[in-house]
Structure formats: C-alpha cells, structure tokens
Amino acid sequence: MSIDLSDSRTAQAHLHHADGSPIRVLVVDDENTLTDLLQMALRYEGWEVKSAGTGHQAVSVAREFKPDAVVLDIMLPDFDGLQVMRRIREGGNETPVLFLTAKDSLDDRIAGLTAGGDDYVTKPFSLEELVARLRSLLRRSRALIADTSDPRIVVGDLVLDEDSYEVTRAGEQISLTATEFELLRYLMRNPRRVLSKAQILDRVWSYDFGGTSSVVELYISYLRKKIDAGRKPMIHTVRGAGYMVKAVE
Known part of the structure; x- marks a missing residue:
C-alpha cells in the first residue's frame, strides 16, 4: 500500500466541520503497521485520528472520541467488527463505517453491508482508494461537514x-x-x-x-x-x- 502524500492535498477539496474543526476518524485494526499507515494518510488530510487494536478498545475509544467515521477491520482478536459497529451505534448513533475485509471474503462483505456498514475495501488495498471512499462517506453523512475547493x-x-x-x-x-x-x-x-x-x-x-x-x-x-x-x-x-x-x- 502506498500513497503520494505530496499530491493528494492539492488534488482534493478539504473536508472539515462547518466550524473549521478537523474531522475525527477512528481506525480499528490489530495490525500495527497498517494502522500507522492509515493514521499517517488521514492526518495528512488534516483530520484528527485515533486507533484501536481490539473490539473492546474500539468501543471505549469511540465513546470518548466521538468519531465522524470509523475504519473497521472485520476480523479482530476479541470480537468481530460487526459487534463493534453495533455497540458504537447504540442509542441511534449514525457514525458511518468503512469495513476492511480479507481478500476474496465475499461473506464478510455481504455481512458487513447487511448489518449496516456503509462501504468496504478488501485487503490489500491502496491508501488512495481508502481515503477517497472515506471522503465520499463523510460528504454524505451529515450536514456539519463542509467541503471547499478554495485552497x-x-x-x-x-x-x-x-x-x-x-x-x-x-x-x-x-x-x-x-x-x-x-x-x-x-x-x-x-x-x-x-x-x-x-x-x-x-x-x-x-x-x-x-x-x-x-x-x-x-x-x-x-x-x-x-x-x-x-x-x-x-x-x-x-x-x-x-x-x-x-x-x-
């Protein structure tokens, strides 16, 4: 997975809250190398990013951090990403979720979308694709997100x-x-x-x-x-x- 960070910022409009504060994204995966890469790419978008390596940790961080979107691996060491999503969304929370699934795991993809996930990418994936899909979810998710092409x-x-x-x-x-x-x-x-x-x-x-x-x-x-x-x-x-x-x- 790779991304040309020098070009991505000027090629895309910048997403942020209407009050100018940064988008908050929670990344959940038990592969430290992957979460480090994702955090780097998303922070370069100007977003605030936190990570978690287990389902329990993800739910705890989400309650405190209140993310605008979650990048969520389906396979986690304690309980799966579908349970994480359900717990995060308790009480009517509509936080958009982008699932990460294993290559060729069609059952995971169907289960994730059926359970209420908003989108998915399969591993291995390009960071450019993931960021683009996440941006699309954020634009659709709620009115408080502003989008501007003014540099x-x-x-x-x-x-x-x-x-x-x-x-x-x-x-x-x-x-x-x-x-x-x-x-x-x-x-x-x-x-x-x-x-x-x-x-x-x-x-x-x-x-x-x-x-x-x-x-x-x-x-x-x-x-x-x-x-x-x-x-x-x-x-x-x-x-x-x-x-x-x-x-x-």
Missing part, C-alpha cells in the same frame, strides 16, 4: 494559500520555511481552538522528528516574529494549555 485558509487579515504555499497578512507577503508553514497551517485550520504542544508535535513532527515540546515553543517564536511583528498579535499562548490563532478583534 486559501483565512483568519482575519491572515491568508494562507495551500496551493501556492504563500502567506500574507494585510496583503503583505510573509516568507516561511516548510516547517513554519505546516505549523501555521495547523493553527489556522483550527482557529480559536487551543492546541496543546503534544497535539502540535504529533501533527507537525510525528513522522520525521523525535523531539520534545521545546521545539514547539521555538517554532511558535519564529512564527510570532514573522506574523505578529509590528502588528496586533494573532498567535496566543494559553498558559498551561497550548497555543491558538484568532483574528484581531
């Missing part, structure tokens, strides 16, 4: 263009490094939402940096010098909690 993220007078990698504030162009751009993009996708150092580390550095929270402080300081210098600040520290971006009021 710009706008917070007040700060504008970030995901296609051209340009950033401006009040029309003035600001030059950022690749890491500064990724950090700012994450903050701007979650306006007025406090993001912890752990969340920022996981989103911006998780797959190619093994550092500590001090790197977040360092790059926040870099951004402030470029974004807020000589202007009313947009990047705010919430003591003991994290950082957020909000428009100047």
Whole structure:
C-alpha cells in the first residue's frame, strides 16, 4: 500500500466541520503497521485520528472520541467488527463505517453491508482508494461537514494559500520555511481552538522528528516574529494549555 502524500492535498477539496474543526476518524485494526499507515494518510488530510487494536478498545475509544467515521477491520482478536459497529451505534448513533475485509471474503462483505456498514475495501488495498471512499462517506453523512475547493485558509487579515504555499497578512507577503508553514497551517485550520504542544508535535513532527515540546515553543517564536511583528498579535499562548490563532478583534 502506498500513497503520494505530496499530491493528494492539492488534488482534493478539504473536508472539515462547518466550524473549521478537523474531522475525527477512528481506525480499528490489530495490525500495527497498517494502522500507522492509515493514521499517517488521514492526518495528512488534516483530520484528527485515533486507533484501536481490539473490539473492546474500539468501543471505549469511540465513546470518548466521538468519531465522524470509523475504519473497521472485520476480523479482530476479541470480537468481530460487526459487534463493534453495533455497540458504537447504540442509542441511534449514525457514525458511518468503512469495513476492511480479507481478500476474496465475499461473506464478510455481504455481512458487513447487511448489518449496516456503509462501504468496504478488501485487503490489500491502496491508501488512495481508502481515503477517497472515506471522503465520499463523510460528504454524505451529515450536514456539519463542509467541503471547499478554495485552497486559501483565512483568519482575519491572515491568508494562507495551500496551493501556492504563500502567506500574507494585510496583503503583505510573509516568507516561511516548510516547517513554519505546516505549523501555521495547523493553527489556522483550527482557529480559536487551543492546541496543546503534544497535539502540535504529533501533527507537525510525528513522522520525521523525535523531539520534545521545546521545539514547539521555538517554532511558535519564529512564527510570532514573522506574523505578529509590528502588528496586533494573532498567535496566543494559553498558559498551561497550548497555543491558538484568532483574528484581531
């Protein structure tokens, strides 16, 4: 399974909640390598992702995390994915479920869809296909999901263009490094939402940096010098909690 992450973001519109907060996806599979790949691909979509390796863990995480969609393997070590789906959907929950099934296991596919699953892919599969199917489910699932092809993220007078990698504030162009751009993009996708150092580390550095929270402080300081210098600040520290971006009021 492989995916060209550099092209997928600009080729597709971006899905998020109507209030700008990220989509939440729960990935359930007992193959750690597979869940790691899926989490990487879905986080690159800008979504918040959690994983579980057993049915019991999946139900517990789902109750706390309240995912917008679940990627669910039918074969799990304790009880199967059909039971997981039923428990997650107790009380009228309509969370869409994309089942993962074994190759050529037609019975699994029929059982999953008959039981109320929304779609399925068979192993082995391409990550591109899975992400595309998941996006389709999310678009159909509920009105709070917004879909836009506009590559710009706008917070007040700060504008970030995901296609051209340009950033401006009040029309003035600001030059950022690749890491500064990724950090700012994450903050701007979650306006007025406090993001912890752990969340920022996981989103911006998780797959190619093994550092500590001090790197977040360092790059926040870099951004402030470029974004807020000589202007009313947009990047705010919430003591003991994290950082957020909000428009100047």
